[in-house]
Amino acid sequence: MPKTLLELKNIVKTFPGVKALDGVQFNLHQGEIHGLMGENGAGKSTFIKIITGVYQPDGGEILLNGQPLRFSTPMDAQRHGVAAIYQHVTCYPDLSVTENIFMGHEKLRKVTRRIDWTRMHSEAQKLLNQLNAGFRSQIRMGDLSVARQQIVEIAKALSTEAKIVIMDEPTAALTQHESQELYRITESLRDHGVSIIFISHRLEDIERLADRITVFRDSRYIGTWQAGQINQNQLIVAMVGREITQMYPKHSKNPGDEVLRVENLTRTGYFRGVNFQVRRGEILALTGLVGAGRTEVCEAIFGIAPFDDGSIFLEGKQIQWSSPVDAQADGLAFLPEDRQKQGLILEWEIGKNITLPALKYFSNLFWMDPNREAKEAGRLASKLAVKAPSIFAKAATLSGGNQQKVVFAKLLIRNLKVIILDEPTKGVDIGAKAAIYEIIENLAAEGYAVILISSEMPEVLGMSDRIVVMKQGHVTAELITDQTSQEEILNAAMVAEVHHA
């Protein structure tokens, strides 16, 4: 019988008007990876904040090693060996890795009480080596990739000699390859006796890593299973409360004429000699590792970033868009990767967000027409099934999936030919994901040409007609989705020789 390290019983937490946790239970064994799953708003974050001492529960019991206690502050939780690694890395980009690791618990010289740099650097390096990090601790934090910053966060947790490490969606910003690296590190932590609570939306994370899985839904505890006892479908039912019969909608494959073609597109230092075309009603997936140049190519097409050489053809006519204004006028739309920073004005209501790209359509000679705006925004929000009381609700109050639907509505407000989607399901829960896939499929069915940038293999294989794979700024493969496999794509993305022309 494995030893129970942390146990929470019947936890209740209420905020004015909302019951965030309603009698939730959880127990964590010594040296296990415990997957915690649930849709956005299921109560996972609140739960984590209770374990880390940010919130105090209104009811229930917390037992650490069988002893009842309360973590009154995050410091207090840290002293008891609890460390958390959050979804968005919270680091000091201008400080060194060492400083980031020891922030708040710096090593001091005994007598002078001055910072002992030599010892801090060597201990930081030791932690990094232990994690097989492959970079030095003197490096500036901001110069590291997100994946490496996460390794630093883990090193930080280890430096506090944490017994319980909570990882909140650590793979959300990582590529497949980087995720593999994180899995390896997580497992080695477990093998050293650390207990890990691993939160993720990605079923493959949980399937690969978790020893046990607990699911929350609507602020309630649904159940805990051994990894082998539950399959993906049952897990989805547990999280969503209903069965999602089809994650990827049936795609009718009858693409029409070519709409957009790029030839030999080159931007020195970013991508070189990129060729592809996309047809009416077709979904073209653009995949590869993060940093392979996919986003950069599309930003160059859209006129946000420049390119040095090559040409772009829209319906056979060569064009050059020097700014997004021109590209949009010709019927191109771009759904940016970061919906909060690039896609939405969070402080604004849904309606104003939706009409932002098309203010001209709602403007007479001088004035905006708010009634016409509200009608059109309402029509699109309803069409895309945005869940909100009214179009006057602030975008910031919506869940991730609903925010993404609003960004989709922004695209649809104009007359379009080509839609570029940059990681459209990043960080949205599984129910919203299915809804977004349905939207994308409908777009293709309505005759739009869709370019889908994605790092998620199931999404690429499930949604696209054709797949263009990029590696280090070059196209390494163009594949027909029905005639290829995950292995072939990964091979092109990670192994294939890049021919420097």
Added chain:
Amino acid sequence: MSDVRKISIEKEWSWKGFFLQWEWLLVLVLIVVFLVNSLISPYFLTLSSLIQTPSTFLDKAFIVFPMTMVIILGRIDISVGSTVALSAVVMAVSYNAGVPMPVAMIICLLVGTIGGGLNGLLLTQFKELSHVIVTLASMIIYRGIAYIILGDQASGGFPDWYSFLGWGSIAGIPFILIVFAVAAVIFGLVLHKTRFGRSVYGMGFNSTTCEYSGLRTDRVTLIVFTLAGLMSAVTALFLTSRMGSTRPNVATGYELEVITMVALGGVSTSGGIGKIGGPILAVFIIGYLSYGMGLANIQAPVVLVVIGLLLIVSVLAMKFRVSPKKRKLAM
């Protein structure tokens, strides 16, 4: 999916929301200022006094309109005081060099427009430049050029009709007040009813999103800073008319007074928040307050301290007013 219902497009009217607006608090403050002033001087609270007084403080108020836009954009323009001086000096010198007065006035407006436009051009062409540094530099440069042109002396001798701008009245209402009211209506409509105004608000919250949404963000920035220059020149016209002459050191510190009025008007320096009505009320609050304290023979430095305190207290009040909403949002 059966649980999808039509999203409402009806805006809910709430009296609470209406009266929670910042402008009502400013109206209250203005009434308090009126009451205190009428205690100091029994002549203050007469209609003619109320109408005549604004001509003593309205000159700089023209810059409040574009400055409101600049600050809603999340930026700041500290060069406006120097732009006033430069356009006034160029006008006076050209007039004294034989240019007819109407032409000199047009030159004045041109100088202001170009001065503001240069700020805008620098900011849109070199995005890595900070708006504080750019306008700090032009603040120094424009003032410097004014001194180079005129030296440390006054220039005036304008035709008699020119004094009408600052001193004249139409049907008992000061001309400057009429022009101010017209400008207020125009700027208010532009900011709140047009797509240009919508873009300004959007860029104040999130310029990147606006760019991805296909807004001409550079053009908006350029226009707003150019307007700041143009309205500085308008201020120069009225200021010179009231004083009858100009010096290179006129309008020193105007930028701070104007920014104070905009901030007191409830426009957030982090961008995106604020309405035109607030700064307009703030113009009259600060104007009548200074006037009243002048009536009571209170020294100018004390007036400054009072205005500073008023600013801090009101910004704090604004924070407390906003916070319950934010608390709701945080969940």
